[in-house]
Amino acid sequence: MPHLMLKDLPRYECLLEAAREFPDLDPSATEVFLHLLRTGDEAFRVVDTHLAQHDISQGRFGVLMALWGNCQRAGSENEKPLTPAELADRTGVTRATITGLVDTLEAAGFVTRTPHPDDRRMMSVGLTKRGEKLLVRILPAHFRRMAWLMEPLSETERKTFVRLLTKVLTRATGEQTGAESAEAVLSARA
Amino acid sequence: MPHLMLKDLPRYECLLEAAREFPDLDPSATEVFLHLLRTGDEAFRVVDTHLAQHDISQGRFGVLMALWGNCQRAGSENEKPLTPAELADRTGVTRATITGLVDTLEAAGFVTRTPHPDDRRMMSVGLTKRGEKLLVRILPAHFRRMAWLMEPLSETERKTFVRLLTKVLTRATGEQTGAESAEAVLSARA
DNA sequence: CTTTTCTCGTTAGCCGCCTAACTATCCGGC
DNA sequence: GCCGGATAGTTAGGCGGCTAACGAGAAAAG
Numbered sequence: 344m345p346h347l348m349l350k351d352l353p354r355y356e357c358l359l360e361a362a363r364e365f366p367d368l369d370p371s372a373t374e375v376f377l378h379l380l381r382t383g384d385e386a387f388r389v390v391d392t393h394l395a396q397h398d399i400s401q402g403r404f405g406v407l408m409a410l411w412g413n414c415q416r417a418g419s420e421n422e423k424p425l426t427p428a429e430l431a432d433r434t435g436v437t438r439a440t441i442t443g444l445v446d447t448l449e450a451a452g453f454v455t456r457t458p459h460p461d462d463r464r465m466m467s468v469g470l471t472k473r474g475e476k477l478l479v480r481i482l483p484a485h486f487r488r489m490a491w492l493m494e495p496l497s498e499t500e501r502k503t504f505v506r507l508l509t510k511v512l513t514r515a516t517g518e519q520t521g522a523e524s525a526e527a528v529l530s531a532r533a
Numbered sequence: 534m535p536h537l538m539l540k541d542l543p544r545y546e547c548l549l550e551a552a553r554e555f556p557d558l559d560p561s562a563t564e565v566f567l568h569l570l571r572t573g574d575e576a577f578r579v580v581d582t583h584l585a586q587h588d589i590s591q592g593r594f595g596v597l598m599a600l601w602g603n604c605q606r607a608g609s610e611n612e613k614p615l616t617p618a619e620l621a622d623r624t625g626v627t628r629a630t631i632t633g634l635v636d637t638l639e640a641a642g643f644v645t646r647t648p649h650p651d652d653r654r655m656m657s658v659g660l661t662k663r664g665e666k667l668l669v670r671i672l673p674a675h676f677r678r679m680a681w682l683m684e685p686l687s688e689t690e691r692k693t694f695v696r697l698l699t700k701v702l703t704r705a706t707g708e709q710t711g712a713e714s715a716e717a718v719l720s721a722r723a
Numbered sequence: 724c725t726t727t728t729c730t731c732g733t734t735a736g737c738c739g740c741c742t743a744a745c746t747a748t749c750c751g752g753c
Numbered sequence: 754g755c756c757g758g759a760t761a762g763t764t765a766g767g768c769g770g771c772t773a774a775c776g777a778g779a780a781a782a783g
Contacts, residue, residue, distance in 0.1 A: 368676040372683035383573020385705035486558040493562035515575035
C-alpha cells in the first residue's frame with residue numbers, strides 16, 4: 344500500500360544539508376513532494392480501512408462507482424452497463440486487472456457479466472440490485488470520512504489546496520508540449 | 534499502484550448534485566480528497582517510472598534510503614547497519630515485507646545480512662559499496678524529477694502547500710485524542 | 724471475397740504488499 | 754534454574770496491481 348520512501352519525513356535542515364552534497368536536490372520541492380506522497384497515502388488509508396470492513400478493496404470500489412456512474416461523463420443516464428475496456432479507462436487500471444476485479448465482484452453477486460449484443464468480442468458489465476444496495480449502504484460513511492478528514496480546512500484553504508494540487512497534477516500528467524516532456528527534460532543530463 | 538477511485542475527477546457540479554442525494558457528502562471536502570489522491574498517485578508514478586529504469590521498486594528504494602541513513606534520526610552517523618525491525622519502522626511496511634525486500638536486495642548485492650552480534654534473534658542489514666554506488670548514481674536524477682515536478686509552484690506556494698498537507702496528515706494519523714478518534718466519531722452513526 | 728491488421732477480453736506469471744502462524748531467542752517472576 | 758510471556762525474523766497464503774502473449778472477432782486493404 345504505501346507509496347512511501349520514508350515514514351518519518353526528514354527535517355528541513357537535513358534536506359538543506361543533503362542539498363550541499365547533491366546540487367540537484369531542491370529542498371522545498373523535496374519537502375512538498377514527500378509531504379504530498381505521505382499525506383495521500385494516509386488519506387487513502389483512512390477510506391480504505393472503512394471499505395475493507397465491507398470486504399471491498401479500492402479497486403473493487405472503483406469499479407462499482409464507475410458502474411453506478413454517478414454523474415460521470417456528461418449525458419449518460421445513471422446505471423448504464425459498461426465494457427471492461429471502459430471500466431479500465433475510468434478507473435485507471437489495466438484491462439487485465441479489470442478482469443480480476445469483475446471476477447471477484449461477479450462471484451460476490453455485485454455485478455453481472457453478459458455478452459455484448461453488438462460486438463461479440465465485448466462483454467457488458469452491469470450493476471446488480473445487490474451491488475447497488477451495497478453502495479447505498481457504504482457511501483454515507485464513506486462521505487463522512489472524507490468530510491471528517493478535511494474538517495480542519497476552511498473553505499478558502501480548500502480552494503487553495505485544490506489549486507495547488509491541480510498545478511502539480513497538470514505537470515505530472517504531461518499535457519506533453521513536445522520538448523518540454525518530463526522524459527526529455529530529465530534525461531537530458533543523465 | 535493507483536490509489537484511486539475515478540481517473541477523471543468528477544466536475545464540481547456533479548458533487549453538488551450527488552450531495553442532494555447524500556447529505557453526508559461535503560462537496561468541497563470530497564473535491565480536495567479526490568484531487569489529493571489523484572495527484573499523489575501521479576507524483577508517485579513520476580518517480581517510480583524513473584526508479585523502475587534501474588530495477589528498483591519504491592519499496593527497495595525505501596530500504597536503501599533508510600540504510601544510507603541520510604540524516605535520519607538525530608545523532609546517527611551515516612551508514613549504520615539496521616535491523617529488519619528498524620527498517621520496517623522507518624519505511625512503513627511490515628516486517629514480513631522487509632524480509633522479501635532484503636532478500637531481493639541481498640541477491641542483487643546491494644545489501645548484506647549478517648547475524649547481530651548482541652542478540653541472536655536479530656539480523657544486521659548493511660549497505661554494500663555496490664548499493665551505495667547505485668544510490669549515488671540514481672539520486673541526482675531522482676532529485677531532478679522532484680524539482681521538475683514542483684517547478685510550477687513558487688516558494689510561497691510551497692510553504693502553503695506543506696502547511697495544508699500537514700493539516701490533513703495530522704488529522705489522518707490521529708494524535709488520537711480519545712473520543713475524537715476517527716473510528717469513534719465516524720462509526721457513531723453507522 | 725480474402726487477407727491483413729487491429730481491438731477486445733482473458734490468461735499466465737511476476738512482484739510487493741498484507742495477515743497469521745511459526746521458530747528461535749531473550750527476559751522477568753518464582 | 755526454569756518456565757511463561759514478549760520479541761525478532763521468517764514462512765505460507767492471499768490479493769491486487771502490472772506486462773506479455775494469446776485467440777476470437779471486427780474492420781480495413783487488396
